[in-house]
Amino acid sequence: MTKKKGKIDLTATAFIAPAFILFTLFIMVPTISSFYYSFTSWDGISPKVTFIGLANYKEILTGGRFRNALKNTFLLTLFISVLENLLALCLALLVDNVKWWKNFFRSAFYIPVLLSGIVGGFIWKIMYNYNFGVVNSLLNTFGLGAFKQDWLGNPALTLIMVGVVLVWKGAGYYMIIYLASLQSVSTDIIEAAAIDGASPWQRFRHIILPLISGAFTINFTLSLINGLKVFDQISVMTDGGPGFSTETIVYLLYKVGFSEGRQGFGTAVGVVLLFIIIVLNTIQQKFLRSREVQL
Amino acid sequence: MRKRMIAAMMAAAMAGSLLTGCGGGSDSQTTAAAAGGSQETTAAAASDQTTAAAASEAAAGEPVNLTFIFADGDEGCKEAMNEIVNRFNDAHENMKVTIEPGIGGSYDEFLKTKQSVGEFPDVVEMRTPAEYVRAGMLEPLSDDLVALFQSTIEFDGKTYTAPLSGENTEGIIYNKKYFDENGFTEPATYDEFIELCQAIKDKGDMAPLVIGGQDIFHIGFWFHKAYNDQVLSQDPDFIEHCYDGSKNFSDPAFKATLEEMKTIFSYGQDGWVSTPDAQITTFLVSDMAAMMYSGTHMFSNIEAADPDFEIGWFPVPSPDGKMRLVGGGGATGLAISAESAKDPDKKAAAEEFIRFFFAPENYVVYCDTLNFTPTTVAEIDSNAAPILKEVIEAVANADEIGPMWNARVGNEELPPDFRNFVYKTTVEVVQGQRDIDSACDEIQKTWDVAVQSFNPVTGVGIE
Numbered sequence: 162m163t164k165k166k167g168k169i170d171l172t173a174t175a176f177i178a179p180a181f182i183l184f185t186l187f188i189m190v191p192t193i194s195s196f197y198y199s200f201t202s203w204d205g206i207s208p209k210v211t212f213i214g215l216a217n218y219k220e221i222l223t224g225g226r227f228r229n230a231l232k233n234t235f236l237l238t239l240f241i242s243v244l245e246n247l248l249a250l251c252l253a254l255l256v257d258n259v260k261w262w263k264n265f266f267r268s269a270f271y272i273p274v275l276l277s278g279i280v281g282g283f284i285w286k287i288m289y290n291y292n293f294g295v296v297n298s299l300l301n302t303f304g305l306g307a308f309k310q311d312w313l314g315n316p317a318l319t320l321i322m323v324g325v326v327l328v329w330k331g332a333g334y335y336m337i338i339y340l341a342s343l344q345s346v347s348t349d350i351i352e353a354a355a356i357d358g359a360s361p362w363q364r365f366r367h368i369i370l371p372l373i374s375g376a377f378t379i380n381f382t383l384s385l386i387n388g389l390k391v392f393d394q395i396s397v398m399t400d401g402g403p404g405f406s407t408e409t410i411v412y413l414l415y416k417v418g419f420s421e422g423r424q425g426f427g428t429a430v431g432v433v434l435l436f437i438i439i440v441l442n443t444i445q446q447k448f449l450r451s452r453e454v455q456l
Numbered sequence: 457m458r459k460r461m462i463a464a465m466m467a468a469a470m471a472g473s474l475l476t477g478c479g480g481g482s483d484s485q486t487t488a489a490a491a492g493g494s495q496e497t498t499a500a501a502a503s504d505q506t507t508a509a510a511a512s513e514a515a516a517g518e519p520v521n522l523t524f525i526f527a528d529g530d531e532g533c534k535e536a537m538n539e540i541v542n543r544f545n546d547a548h549e550n551m552k553v554t555i556e557p558g559i560g561g562s563y564d565e566f567l568k569t570k571q572s573v574g575e576f577p578d579v580v581e582m583r584t585p586a587e588y589v590r591a592g593m594l595e596p597l598s599d600d601l602v603a604l605f606q607s608t609i610e611f612d613g614k615t616y617t618a619p620l621s622g623e624n625t626e627g628i629i630y631n632k633k634y635f636d637e638n639g640f641t642e643p644a645t646y647d648e649f650i651e652l653c654q655a656i657k658d659k660g661d662m663a664p665l666v667i668g669g670q671d672i673f674h675i676g677f678w679f680h681k682a683y684n685d686q687v688l689s690q691d692p693d694f695i696e697h698c699y700d701g702s703k704n705f706s707d708p709a710f711k712a713t714l715e716e717m718k719t720i721f722s723y724g725q726d727g728w729v730s731t732p733d734a735q736i737t738t739f740l741v742s743d744m745a746a747m748m749y750s751g752t753h754m755f756s757n758i759e760a761a762d763p764d765f766e767i768g769w770f771p772v773p774s775p776d777g778k779m780r781l782v783g784g785g786g787a788t789g790l791a792i793s794a795e796s797a798k799d800p801d802k803k804a805a806a807e808e809f810i811r812f813f814f815a816p817e818n819y820v821v822y823c824d825t826l827n828f829t830p831t832t833v834a835e836i837d838s839n840a841a842p843i844l845k846e847v848i849e850a851v852a853n854a855d856e857i858g859p860m861w862n863a864r865v866g867n868e869e870l871p872p873d874f875r876n877f878v879y880k881t882t883v884e885v886v887q888g889q890r891d892i893d894s895a896c897d898e899i900q901k902t903w904d905v906a907v908q909s910f911n912p913v914t915g916v917g918i919e
Contacts, residue, residue: 204587289730292725311729311730314728315729316889403729405880406889419568420568421872423909
């Protein structure tokens with residue numbers, strides 16, 4: 162913000178100030194104050210805020226509900242990070258290589274991204290319905306009635322079913338990033354490899370894949386963060402149930418904060434989640450960055 | 457220099473527009489400030505006179521806008537509320553009530569979310585008034601409003617809610633034609649009820665019971681029945697005793713509650729866990745289930761879904777032979793926001809709305825549409841269906857009546873959202889994810905944490 166040492170650039174300051182003030186007021190102040198509230202038993206409504214030290218964090222470490230939410234969050238994040246990226250890469254390769262209707266496929270695969278999580282969740286909830294849903298109706302129609310399931314009622318399946326919806330919704334977004342990366346790979350290198358006798362698989366494995374590894378880093382980072390923050394679909398489709406089988410950390414945070422009147426504990430859960438995201442993201446960045454190839 | 461000036465002007469314009477954006481609620485802020493100034497006047501003078509004066513002032517001046525939120529999960533409820541609000545708006549040129557979309561399933565969470573983003577409505581249906589009263593968010597009702605009702609629930613000598621109806625009595629609503637065709641009769645005891653469920657299950661043409669397990673409040677209907685049978689029958693002050701530590705959730709009576717839930721839910725339809733409450737009517741009128749357990753509000757839903765459907769109703773006795781039903785007055789109802797009441801015009805309009813709502817010619821719409829029992833002193837000219845009269849008679853003849861376990865106040869009031877934790881854990885038990893002992897342990901752990909911040913017996917979280 163200084164042009165010369167000790168001299169403030171007023172123009173730059175004037176441009177930055179509005180955004181800086183708003184960012185500070187609505188992002189930084191709440192974030193910092195949430196650290197304070199995580200040490201209190203504030204109920205979220207009353208003006209009375211009581212300092213309780215580390216009690217909230219102790220409960221997080223010892224409580225079974227947080228452990229269950231943590232397990233669900235990790236399983237869901239792993240499921241969607243892997244499948245979203247796998248599917249997105251396949252779709253990107255398909256769209257990149259298809260000869261006809263390229264734009265149609267690109268749009269069709271991207272449409273779920275445009276739907277809000279709530280709307281998409283409702284659509285799938287209706288489709289998954291045991292008695293009236295299209296999934297079980299199709300199974301019946303094709304004589305596969307024995308495979309009918311209560312997709313959102315069976316605790317062994319529900320997390321996977323929610324994961325499928327998240328993959329369906331997110332894959333189109335990651336496809337666009339992979340597609341952009343694929344299209345930036347020079348055709349000269351691919352052609353040279355082909356002339357040297359490399360098979361399509363060898364060209365993909367040893368040339369294309371390393372060259373698009375930057376897209377992997379971005380996509381895995383985004384899908385990891387999105388997986389850790391899943392809320393909409395859980396809220397609409399399962400309400401964390403049956404029982405607590407799909408309760409994730411963010412959903413637990415919401416439930417205890419807004420339902421149970423324990424904003425202090427909810428905020429502590431949020432703080433723990435923040436550190437989990439930072440740690441996982443740092444590890445992931447280190448791992449993926451080391452595999453990136455620069456031309 | 458010129459560039460710098462242009463840049464500075466643009467930056468100023470940008471900052472100005474952002475600040476304007478921040479002041480989106482400037483009207484309400486002005487109103488609040490004005491209300492703040494007039495609040496002292498209101499306090500100094502007799503409040504009724506002030507609000508009456510404000511009402512006439514409002515009638516002569518700017519229109520007063522009120523926001524109104526209710527738990528609109530039920531179609532009949534939406535229909536009745538819209539009708540009464542439309543009538544109010546037509547009859548009052550200078551007052552306008554706007555219904556803001558509510559939510560049926562998790563209404564308490566919804567209200568708290570609205571409150572946290574500064575959108576708490578002027579008039580609101582209160583399902584859990586105690587915590588809002590303690591937080592100072594509700595305005596006490598004036599004496600003339602309280603006088604409209606047969607009885608109200610008081611908090612420290614003041615009434616905050618205008619009871620919308622007598623407590624919603626739950627019972628079995630069944631397919632009468634199916635019963636008649638198959639020789640099934642209304643059971644006189646709990647054991648006969650279980651035998652009836654088994655007989656329908658053995659017949660195999662439809663599920664004995666349809667359960668809307670996806671909506672946690674529906675689980676609550678059944679849970680209260682089992683809890684009433686097993687716990688309240690032995691100790692009406694069980695929750696108070698849990699607060700003072702003389703009892704806990706590993707009590708044999710509480711375990712028996714979960715056992716009863718397991719027994720009853722074994723007669724639910726396939727896919728009951730993921731069936732929403734809004735869908736259970738379809739099961740009943742489509743011959744997919746013979747019975748449902750719900751409140752009287754379901755009568756109109758069933759009639760709307762299939763006018764030719766023959767509805768039967770019976771209450772389910774407790775295993776000890778006594779008839780315990782949900783009934784009588786409760787603490788829930790319409791309330792006025794304390795923040796809104798700082799503006800005398802708004803307070804007057806809100807009171808006028810409540811007065812209008814409970815006027816016999818309007819209130820009858822609500823009671824008849826939802827098949828609710830009225831709470832007003834003034835009698836309404838009700839066209840209640842014969843089946844509702846059957847319910848009213850059953851309540852009158854019951855051995856014990858009272859509100860649901862989660863609708864009690866005083867030392868029986870549950871910690872916030874504790875009931876939902878219990879219901880979800882109950883679902884785990886019924887689905888076999890947990891055994892009863894482990895469920896009781898989990899519930900007790902959650903209780904132990906909850907009472908650290910809310911305990912009406914010791915006063916923690918109450919003051």
